[in-house]
Amino acid sequence: MRHLISAADLTRDDAVLILDTAEEMARVADRPIKKLPTLRGRTVVNLFFEDSTRTRISFEAAEKRLSADVINFTAKGSSVSKGESLKDTAQTLEAMGVDAVVIRHGASGAPFRLATSGWIDAAVINAGDGTHQHPTQALLDAFTLRRRLVGPDAGLGQDLAGRRVTIVGDILHSRVARSNVDLLHTLGAHVTLVAPPTLVPVGVENWPCEVSYSLDNVLGRSDAVMMLRVQRERMNAAYFPTEREYARRYGLDAERMAKMPADAIVMHPGPMVRGMEITAEVADSPRCTVVEQVTNGVSVRMAVLYLLLGGNEPAVTQNRPAPA
Numbered sequence: 001m002r003h004l005i006s007a008a009d010l011t012r013d014d015a016v017l018i019l020d021t022a023e024e025m026a027r028v029a030d031r032p033i034k035k036l037p038t039l040r041g042r043t044v045v046n047l048f049f050e051d052s053t054r055t056r057i058s059f060e061a062a063e064k065r066l067s068a069d070v071i072n073f074t075a076k077g078s079s080v081s082k083g084e085s086l087k088d089t090a091q092t093l094e095a096m097g098v099d100a101v102v103i104r105h106g107a108s109g110a111p112f113r114l115a116t117s118g119w120i121d122a123a124v125i126n127a128g129d130g131t132h133q134h135p136t137q138a139l140l141d142a143f144t145l146r147r148r149l150v151g152p153d154a155g156l157g158q159d160l161a162g163r164r165v166t167i168v169g170d171i172l173h174s175r176v177a178r179s180n181v182d183l184l185h186t187l188g189a190h191v192t193l194v195a196p197p198t199l200v201p202v203g204v205e206n207w208p209c210e211v212s213y214s215l216d217n218v219l220g221r222s223d224a225v226m227m228l229r230v231q232r233e234r235m236n237a238a239y240f241p242t243e244r245e246y247a248r249r250y251g252l253d254a255e256r257m258a259k260m261p262a263d264a265i266v267m268h269p270g271p272m273v274r275g276m277e278i279t280a281e282v283a284d285s286p287r288c289t290v291v292e293q294v295t296n297g298v299s300v301r302m303a304v305l306y307l308l309l310g311g312n313e314p315a316v317t318q319n320r321p322a323p324a
């Protein structure tokens, strides 16, 4: 694997290798000194053209735990605001000798363009592009699902075969939904999308999942329910659903959560809008994994960086635990 652009590019074996490597990386977080020398002397640029809290901080933490030299770039305050192109920005980074570029961009396809243009030689990792893909989010979600539904070390080598995941909300604008549908399908899970008809993409019938317009009908057969934010910033104001109507039909409150199987979990990639897609009571409940997903994101991103840049060096120990 040279770049990570789309969850759809991962085979089952690629994905399981990343999840297993992330389990090894998670052990580093339990040590008094949370650092490995694996990427010493390598330079990683975090190139963020769009706002981010979790992904940007998580990649930076992952890079620093692997001892990489880290350069943070945000479009605000850079020469992008003076009209500089992606090509010229990329060539500036290439001239500085970077080994990997983590890119978030508002335009779907920008990371693919960067990886295939010949402008740079570095590995490219997609940290979210437009409404297209967010592969490391899908990987950290799969990691969280495997830990919760299969078990931490018992899950090594395993996928999510037969698990039932429901993704609820603004599917139309969601790169998280697209990435999760691709990866969860590859890992053998059954995915159901739930959304108002206006927030379902054209062509969804060709995606490897089911679609339902009723949340209440699918809660009882879900091992995990992933709630998504309505992305108003990507919508024409005329199409905003009203908050009260949306929450009534598609929001997850305690009454709805009680319809889920007792051991089913609630997920959210963040940022959450409490009171719209999820109530504060559900968001703060022990069944909600939103904070755990953030913690797992660092381990998963360490695994991706290690596998793309670390070569054949052992990740943590010489003796990788045997798959169960």
Ligand code: CP
Pocket: 051, 052, 053, 054, 055, 056, 128, 134, 137, 269, 270, 271
């Ligand atoms: N989940 C996610 O991508 O969050 P940020 O936009 O804060 O990075």
